[in-house]
Amino acid sequence: MLDSIVFYFFAGIAVLSAALMVTRRNAIHSAVFLITTLLSTAGIFLQLRAEFLFIGQIILYVGGIMVLFIFVIMLVRLDVPLPQIRSRARQWVACIVALVVFLEAAFIVWMSQKVPGQGLLVLRAAPAEKLPPNTEDLGKSLFGAYLLPFEIASILLLVAMIGAVVMGKKRTDAP
């Protein structure tokens, strides 16, 4: 009971602020609503006892990426309205794509409920008290079973970072 109240609370906020985010004209307002969306998603993670995911969401997305977003928005002039996409055909295309994605998701959910155990998604929640603390497990599997992908991803990020530094560095010899 309590769980569902909490869930619908967070989910409602997430959906509402996502809608607001898309419809705002002011980029900073959109960013603020994106933050609320991310935070309420994090809340759902917490409710699912996925604590590490929760804090990861907050530290990485909210604390890291969104700060950069806002930084960029503040530093770049957004007064000048961008050329808006006004063509009808594109609106139609967008609607159709959205509909297709929605149907796909609905289909998967329906399938997974119909065939328990076989679908990609099991919607039946495990009882909370039976969940082990998953932070240690996450760490162990990252540094155990998934060590190679983890390291590859690390190296990729390192390369990207060095690239960004090199590109961002002021060239003193340039005219």
Add this chain to the structure above:
Amino acid sequence: MNDLANTIDDRTPQRPDTLLGADELVINMGPQHPSTHGVLRVKLKLDGERVIGSECVIGYLHRGVEKIAENRSYQQFAPYVDRMDYVAAVSNGLGYCEAVEKLLMVEAPPRARVIRTILTELQRIASHLLWLGTHALDIGALTPLFYCMREREEILKIFEKYCGARLTTHAFRIGGLQYEAYDTLEKDVERFCRGFEARIQEYSDLLTGNSIWLGRTRNVGLLKAEDCIALGASGPVLRASGVKWDLRKAMPYAAYDQYKFEIPVGANGDTYDRYLVRIEEMRQSRLICLQAIENIPAGPIMARVGKVLKPPPGEVYHAIEAPKGILGYYIVSDGGTQPYRVRIRPPSFINLQALDKMIRGHLVTDVVAIIGTPDIVLGEVDR
């Protein structure tokens, strides 16, 4: 404070959406900015955070002192000079009184001159203390201000005991002194001077070796000696640039020829050197005071001057080493009871000219650290 951040150019957009990509930004510091030491307004032209040009807008405190002088008698004008550099009123008065004495061709008696020297040196310490406190506050050190105020208070108490006033003292009269030194003057000065050495050490302990302070002041606001001279900058600014020159030694006045003291000089002419020079000047002033109270000659304190002063027609220029630099008075007499023209050469005004030279190429943050170093008092700049 609502228009603090207004850009000077009205055409720039209202919303500060962009800071990058702007080629030149003009911002306004003052006249009500907390660290411009009064109502100084500096327009800064910035490239990013770097200053590429500046312009001082002054005159907010202009009272027309020089015009007033032409409409007052010589004695009546004396209190007005206290209001120029109001944190060093005694020095102003000394310069004016000596200038008029020169014009009258009289000399103050030796006793008066020694007492004048003592009070002027105390005033120099007080002025430097105020400078030190506010300058440290600009750079973010809160505490030195209160220590400096504590010591300055003792000096002001001595002034109060001597002449009844603390800030605008009008301590001296043309021809000497009005008041005889009060009984415990020597003892008070001595007590202050004895305790003061430890206090200066306290400031030094807080700031001199502090690596943040060094980082904020070293190589900041450089002014070479030839620039100083070309721009007319004088006083501690000039000495910090390495010119060993002090009017008290070069053209002694009052009783300075009787005392031994050193002229501190800096090496680079940066903000740090100006700080060191002023600290050392306080030490030297203290030594002068100690020497002076050793032997205050007896005798009259007032030369024979009439009640109505009518200097013979002519003109005279007299300058003293005020705490801020050369304070000069150029007085023209037409033989009447009122000066025909009094020109005051204000050290702050001319030192402020060097500000532009000092802040070019530095970051905006450094501007705050540099504005304090010429030790300007807007009452004197604007007169």
Add this chain to the structure above:
Amino acid sequence: MNAVLQGVLAFVQTWWVELLCAVLIVLVVPLIAGYIVLVELKVMADMQARLGPMRVGPHGLLQPIADAVKLLIKEDLIPDNADQFIFWFAPVLSMTAALTSMGAIAFGPWFQVARDINIGLLFVVGVSALGPFGIVLGGWASNNHYSIIGAIRSTAQLISYETTAGFALVSGFLLAGTLKVSDIVQAQYAGHVWYVFLTPVGFFTYLIASIAETNRAPFDLPEAESELVAGYMTEYSGFRWSLYFLAEYANMIVVGAVGTTLFLGGWLRPFPHVAWLGWVDALPALLLAAVGVYCVMRAGKQPARVQAMFMWVVALLCIVVALIFGLVEVAHASNFAALQASHSFLLLRSMYPGLYGAFWFLLKVSAYIYIFMWLRFTLPRFRFDQLMRLGWHILIPLSLVNVISVGVGLALESSLGWNRWPAMILTSIATLFVGMLLIRWNDKHAAAASASIAADNSQVEDSYAG
């Protein structure tokens, strides 16, 4: 409807301790923050040879309340061109982040809201990282050059120093082997040592980074009054301003609590294993009693009746609390068999860890905050480039090296069977050496940089022709 009511009741019955803690945090933290301000004023006054606030209440004890009332009834100004929504939202966000992050902090073994959350301190760090949003959005919404420069400086500073703080925390986590708050403290209890002694470099990098994160002097550039008036808070006044203010002080408590938990042994008293030092437990009771007696002595000398009454009330309060402390201590220390059965005796005895834990914890946090104040009144302010250089060129590499060296030390311990102490001392010395190298290298570069500024300065075209 009945079901809902019952659900709520069941909820409250299960979670009443946590709920009480949460309510206490929300209610008491602003008050504590107000009194930290008073303490700060007093400490500042003491260091500056002054008295500080003396007018409102004896020794200015009611000053925070007067300040709060003043702020609440002040006119609430919103600049014309400000972004109304964000202007309203930003301080709330700052305050929310600060208060929420207190949820996972253990102010003693009892007093903790999110008790069994196994990300523990990460929660605190992550949620308090939301604070910068309040600052940057507030600065942007004010529509003022000084505000926005303050906001940008603040964000840049927070991002830079959070990395250092994170690495410093990691070195502590490595030693504790857990993220959970209570387990960290237990690990220090079991290991017979506070981690500040095992990884001093970690502690000091965290200390510096936490000062920078809370925008305190000498890192208070976002609100440097001599440059930016009040930085991001320039346009704020009244209640909104006080929210920012509270958030700043709440954040000080948060970073102090994190540092205390991880490096200073949390709620443990000094030398918890040394039995003959048990008398330090009597300290809080004696201290409070002394304050009470002092108040009684001073009460007669107060100029006004109200002030005397106030003193009496304070004295009474102190003595009552001192009695409670004393009773609990006596109950804890004594072993009378006759009393063992008494219910109230057991109750008193069971209060011991909560009460004394909270006392020691708050004492350590206060000491931590005192360091903040001490530095603030002693040091001048950094310049922004110097701040960034310190962050990126010294602290981040140093804390990274420290993480590695702590790891090496633990590896020595686990694989070579070394004792923890020699391993840690060895690696700490190595880290310190690296730190010294870093500082020397950086000094050289800083000198070169400032010399180049000076050279630039002389190259800038002269405003006059010779």
Add this chain to the structure above:
Amino acid sequence: MADESKAPQSPESPKPAAPGPSAAPPAAGAPASLATKPVAPAAAASPPVQVPLDNELSRRYRERFGAAILDALEDRKQAILVVEALQFREVARYSRDAEKFDLLEDFTAVDWPRREKRFDLVAQLYSFPNNTRLRLKCALRAEEQADSLFSVWPAANWLEREIFDMYGIVFRGHPELKRILLPDEWQGHPLRKDYDILQQDTAWVRENLGIESGQ
């Protein structure tokens, strides 16, 4: 001293504002003294305050500039050179370069409204190597422009702006000649003798300060 004959004879009228001894300075005496006359022998025992300056320094200047040095005086032992206005900058440059007067200590003006050449420009020079002072003066007619000393001593920048502000004297070659202490739109030049002490730009005050009068 032969050049003195070429100097403009500008008998100076006593200042109207000064009471009392307005009749004191006789107009005859020294021909080219632009500032004030030597004190009348009536001043009994005291020695004359202004005497002609005749030393190495003045001779060097006269040799170099001849007729442009209108007068050389000593007033209360302070050296004064009175210079032809057109040669003022050249003399200043020579003083800086050859005579080592490297510091322009002060630069100001004095108004003598009854005189034909109404304004005196007065520059106080100081020499660091020799530790001596020298005062350079030149006289200007009411509308005459002066040569800016900015190219000789950058310190003249604000000083000349102040002179312009207070006396309305325009300097040729000044980089940015505008008012410095008074507001840019202010009317009148306050230190002129015909500007009464109670006078002010009432229109400006009313418009910019929103009050009836600044008095």
